[in-house]
Amino acid sequence: MTNAVEIRNIDKQFVLRHTRSIKEAIVWLAKGRKGDLSEKFYALSDVSIDIEQGDTVALLGFNGSGKSTLLKHISGVMLPDSGTVHTRGRVAGLIEVGAGFHPDLSGRDNVFLNGAILGMSEAQINERFDSIIEFAEIGQFIDTEVKFYSSGMYLRLAFSVAVHTDPEVFLVDEILAVGDEPFQRKCIDKIKELAGEGKTLVVVSHDLDLVSRICQRGILLEQGKVRFDGPIDAAVARLRGDG
Amino acid sequence: MSSAESGLVRPGFGAGLADVFRSRFLLRLLVSKELKVRYRGSVLGLLWSYVKPGVQFVVFYVALGLFLGLERGMQNYAVYLFSGIVLINFFSEALANAARSIVNNGGLIKKIYLPRELFPVASVWVSAVHFVPQMAVLLLGCFMAGWHPSLLQLVAAVAGFLVVGMLAIGLGLFFGSANVYFRDSENFVDMLLMLATWASPVMYSWPMVRNQLGDVGFAIYQTNPLTIGVEAFHYAFWYPTTDGTAAVPPNLLALWIPVGLVVSAVILFLGQLTFRRLEGRFAQEL
Numbered sequence: 469m470t471n472a473v474e475i476r477n478i479d480k481q482f483v484l485r486h487t488r489s490i491k492e493a494i495v496w497l498a499k500g501r502k503g504d505l506s507e508k509f510y511a512l513s514d515v516s517i518d519i520e521q522g523d524t525v526a527l528l529g530f531n532g533s534g535k536s537t538l539l540k541h542i543s544g545v546m547l548p549d550s551g552t553v554h555t556r557g558r559v560a561g562l563i564e565v566g567a568g569f570h571p572d573l574s575g576r577d578n579v580f581l582n583g584a585i586l587g588m589s590e591a592q593i594n595e596r597f598d599s600i601i602e603f604a605e606i607g608q609f610i611d612t613e614v615k616f617y618s619s620g621m622y623l624r625l626a627f628s629v630a631v632h633t634d635p636e637v638f639l640v641d642e643i644l645a646v647g648d649e650p651f652q653r654k655c656i657d658k659i660k661e662l663a664g665e666g667k668t669l670v671v672v673s674h675d676l677d678l679v680s681r682i683c684q685r686g687i688l689l690e691q692g693k694v695r696f697d698g699p700i701d702a703a704v705a706r707l708r709g710d711g
Numbered sequence: 712m713s714s715a716e717s718g719l720v721r722p723g724f725g726a727g728l729a730d731v732f733r734s735r736f737l738l739r740l741l742v743s744k745e746l747k748v749r750y751r752g753s754v755l756g757l758l759w760s761y762v763k764p765g766v767q768f769v770v771f772y773v774a775l776g777l778f779l780g781l782e783r784g785m786q787n788y789a790v791y792l793f794s795g796i797v798l799i800n801f802f803s804e805a806l807a808n809a810a811r812s813i814v815n816n817g818g819l820i821k822k823i824y825l826p827r828e829l830f831p832v833a834s835v836w837v838s839a840v841h842f843v844p845q846m847a848v849l850l851l852g853c854f855m856a857g858w859h860p861s862l863l864q865l866v867a868a869v870a871g872f873l874v875v876g877m878l879a880i881g882l883g884l885f886f887g888s889a890n891v892y893f894r895d896s897e898n899f900v901d902m903l904l905m906l907a908t909w910a911s912p913v914m915y916s917w918p919m920v921r922n923q924l925g926d927v928g929f930a931i932y933q934t935n936p937l938t939i940g941v942e943a944f945h946y947a948f949w950y951p952t953t954d955g956t957a958a959v960p961p962n963l964l965a966l967w968i969p970v971g972l973v974v975s976a977v978i979l980f981l982g983q984l985t986f987r988r989l990e991g992r993f994a995q996e997l
Contacts, residue, residue, distance in 0.1 A: 471719075474719065482995060483995075540994060541722075541723075542722065543722060543723075543823070543824050544721075544722025544723030544724075544824035545723065545820075545821065545822065545823065545824045545994045546723070546994045546995060547723045547724075547991040547992075552721065553721060553722060553723075554719040554720065554721055555719070555720060555721075555722050556718045556719050556720070557718070559722060561822070561823060567818060567819050567822040567823060568819055568823065570744055570748065572747070572748050572751050573744060573747060573748070577740075577743075577744070577747070580740055581740045581741070581744055584734075584736055584737040584740050585737060585819070585823060585825055586823065587825075589736060590736045
């Protein structure tokens, strides 16, 4: 099998406190530039992960353990301070669906805009348009501005666009709490279907029961370091045991 | 290393402006979004793009042309004034929006990777679309004043627009990326734009500058791409409405327009260079 994602020894530091005032900067310079102008901490530290094509991986850990940061490195939103990330094929994220939606545009315009933001071409969107609408169960509201949508409709449309992008590597961040229960089940079925088709999935979720149903492999992160990497049940058990 | 294998790419490392060209479809959608959103909920809608420059023109014309008497010293001062104003308006709107574009689209940039150059470029493009109605008004005025341009003069207008457009994208990339780290950047741009109107011969005519600054000072004044753009527009839209006795800046076609193109291209290159150095940390700084 070939790797879909290769992460090699990446570090990422975040600045805790930003100094933006001239006064503080001058004081710092006058003191001979002693110390750091700002405090830093490691969001990711020496992380190396290989994900094979067709793997279904859950990133587990408590809040602030670096899961979402790691996902942002795979999507290219963030660049590591050191180390490298490589991906094969198109990567698309179901990351905070609706990030590219504009409330004043109609549902139709938003499907095109968001589809293009997620990397679809004009022909692909045209081809999948009906399927997107059908999946979202939007019906006649497609030409209404999305600011008039109920929050459920809004999320359904956004999710529907995202699952229709058809990438090789799917990044999923805490989006499975979409809409009412029937639609949630539909979303989960869709994600399972994608996994069944051999797509690579990287999922971040706090819903441990759900990820154990979708994923086979679990990676446990703690303070930016990989603590455990193995079968999902063992990873979940370990996280629960630690908690 | 496996990076040599085919098919593996490093996410987040784009090709800059070349990627913008590759994502033309997205660029077009971003531009049309801006255009749709701009005048939402207003009765006049796109008419505002005519009304605002129209009022601005009348104010300047009355204050400068009539009160200060510039109208008496120059044929068709109204056309002269307006042909400069439309170009400066284009530049001001383009740069002001481009400088804010990255911060304003922070929500998206933080979550999804896409060529971020799209946002400043889309801002400039939107301004170019708003430039069209102003251009229509200018042409109307030109025809009323008996405009009969030569092909060369039309080429000069296109070149002038290109000079200013490249300058706006270059500075937009620079100030837009700097704005992520220091919000001083957008305020600095506002100040710069206030200067821009007066640092080019929009309200006054170029011989006044040469008489005050001398030849060396005037040569420095002339290297400003915006000045060259405005002079190219005067040459294309105002000069053909006069009887031809008015003076065109020396060497405008042979020297200054090429200089303007080169200076703007260099600024565009430097803007892109700065942008690429700074964009790696956009997601965590926004």
